[in-house]
Amino acid sequence: MRDWGEPRVLNDVGPPRHTDxxxxxxxxxxxxxxxxxxxxxxxxxxxxxxxxxxxxxxxxxxxxxxxxxxxxxxxxxxxxxxxxxxxxxxxxxxxxxxHREEYSPEPSPDRVALAKAIATLPVKQRRVVVMFYLADLSVREIARQEGVAEGTVKTRLRRGRAALATKLGDKEECRD
CATH class of the missing domain: 1.10.8 (Helicase, Ruva Protein; domain 3)
Structure with missing residues (x-):
């Protein structure tokens, strides 16, 4: 577009030349x-x-x-x-x-209750319960990863299961 405020030189053809x-x-x-x-x-x-x-x-x-x-x-x-x-x-x-993931329905009420219950466990018990039940790690693998004895892992699992059973209302599990 031409700026009409400037006079145009008649022999000026094309865009202006810039040297720098x-x-x-x-x-x-x-x-x-x-x-x-x-x-x-x-x-x-x-x-x-x-x-x-x-x-x-x-x-x-x-x-x-x-x-x-x-x-x-x-x-x-x-x-x-x-x-x-x-x-x-x-x-x-x-x-x-x-590659979109398939639609998955919302979690069941039991799953929501379980997630809430797991979240209330003390951190060390929660980690052991999650590694054992959700990540399918053995007691030996968990002990090595946590840097504790296998007996400590078993104790944390037992206490975590008992706490979850109490929170979820399953008295059968507490006798284990």
């Missing part, structure tokens, strides 16, 4: 960001891809500055980056849809 990157950047940043915002529909994405395109232009500024339209080069790079992001996002979404 700083002046080129200052003159073209806003228009390119606006264009990429229109292209992507997201201002943050537009700003990111435009900045990345400018970084790439800076690294090869000698060649880019010689082009007829350096801003066009930056625009094309930014558009390519935006398109690449879109494709990666689309591929990721397809992967997520394909």
């Amino acid at each position: 990157f700083e002046s080129f950047y200052a003159a073209s940043l806003r228009p390119l960001t606006v264009q990429l915002y229109a292209y992507t529909g997201d201002l943050g994405t537009a700003q990111e891809v435009v900045q990345e395109a400018y970084c790439r232009a800076l690294s090869r500024w000698r060649q880019v500055a010689e082009l007829d339209d350096p801003a066009g080069w930056v625009r094309r790079v930014a558009q390519n980056l935006a398109t690449s992001r879109w494709r990666k996002a689309r591929t990721a979404m397809a992967f997520v849809r394909k």
Whole structure:
């Protein structure tokens, strides 16, 4: 778009020439960001891809500055980056849809009660109960992992089971 406040030189053809990157950047940043915002529909994405395109232009500024339209080069790079992001996002979404976990119903009331009861156990008993019943570790493996004797693990398991039986109302388990 032409600024009508400035007189135009008749032999001026094409975009203005910039010999230094700083002046080129200052003159073209806003228009390119606006264009990429229109292209992507997201201002943050537009700003990111435009900045990345400018970084790439800076690294090869000698060649880019010689082009007829350096801003066009930056625009094309930014558009390519935006398109690449879109494709990666689309591929990721397809992967997520394909590998989405099956719907699992909400936990049963018994399971909720058990989780609440386990949460009330002292930390050492809770760890041993969880490792034994949920992680399927042996008493020997738990003892080695916790750095305690096997007898200590057995005691914690017995006490944890008794506390859970009391909280859950199963008196049969307490006799074990």
